[in-house]
Amino acid sequence: MRRSARYGVGMSRNIFVLTGAGVSAESGLGTFRDTKGEGIWAKFDPMKLATPEAFARDPETVLAFYDARRRNLKSATPNAAHFALARLETALAAGGGALTLVTQNIDDLHERAGSRTVIHMHGELMKARCETCDGVGVWRDDLKPSQACPHCGFVGGLRPHVVWFGEMPFHMDEIDRALRRADLFVAIGTSGAVYPAAGFVAEARAFGVPTCEINLEAADNAYCFDDARYGPASEVVPAWVEELIGPA
Ligand code: NAD
Secondary structure, eight states: OOOOOOOOTTTOSEEEEEEOTHHHHTTTOOOSOOTTSOSHHHHSOHHHHSSHHHHHHOHHHHHHHHHHHHHHHHTOOOOHHHHHHHHHHHHHHHTTOEEEEEEOOOSOHHHHHTOSOEEETTEEEEEEEETTTOOEEEOOSOOOTTOBOTTTOOBSOEEEEEOOTTSOOSOHHHHHHHHHHOSEEEEESOOSOSTTGGGHHHHHHHTTOOEEEEESSOOTTGGGOSEEEESOHHHHHHHHHHHHHOOO
C-alpha cells in the first residue's frame, strides 16, 4: 500500500534527488533500457563495451564507443528538468537547506543547467582517468590507446572516467550520509534496475524518509516508493519544483 509522501512548500529542507538516464532523454541522449527495446543496451552489448575485461581485450572498440557518446554529448543541451533542479538547489540553499543531487548519468547536463554540486556516482564522460597513476582530468576529445597520460606519461592506460559493470560506484560513503539526513528522497528517470542506485529508495525508507518516483513509466522497484508522478521529466520535474518553491 502506498503511503502519502508528506512534502510540500516549506516542509522539505534536505532533499535527496537521484537522477538516471530519463532526465537527459529529452536532451537527445539515449536511455539504457526501455520497454520498447530501443535503449542503448538493446543495440550494443554492454559486456563488450562497458566492462574492464572488454577494455583489456579490445581498447579501440571500447574507446570508440565512448568517443561517439562524448561527441553526442557536446551537441546536447540541458532540458527543463535539469534547469528546474538547479533552481531547486539555489532555493533550498537560500532557505538554509540543501539539495543532494546524485546522478547515475555520466553527462554534464546538470552542471550546464547551473547545478553547483553534482555527485556523479557512475563517473563523468568528459573526464579521463589513467589506470596506471589514477590521475583524473578533463578530457573533451577522442581517446586513443596511443595517448600518454598527462600526469605520469604512461602510454595505454587512459580510459573514460566512468564506472563499468563489475566496478564500484564512486562516492558511496557520501551518498549514505546524505540519505540518512534527507527529509525527502526523489528518484527521477531511472529504471531501478542497476544496483546499488536501485537500492537507495529502500535505504531511505529504512531511515524513515518519504520517497517519490518521477518517471516516464513505473520503475522495476516502483513498489518501493510512497508516491509517484509519471510523465516526461521536462514537464513533471518543473511542476514538482514549482510546487515546492513556487514559480520561477
Ligand atoms: P535506464 O535506461 O535503465 O532507465 C531510464 C529510465 O528513464 C526508465 O525508467 C524510463 O522510463 C525513464 N525515461 C525515459 N524517458 C524519460 C523521460 N523523457 N522523462 C522521464 N523519464 C524517462 O537508465 P538508468 O536507470 O539511469 O540506468 C542505470 C544506469 O546504469 C545508467 O545510468 C548507467 O550509468 C548505468 N550503467 C552504465 C554503464 C556504462 O555506460 N558504462 C555501466 C554501468 C551502468
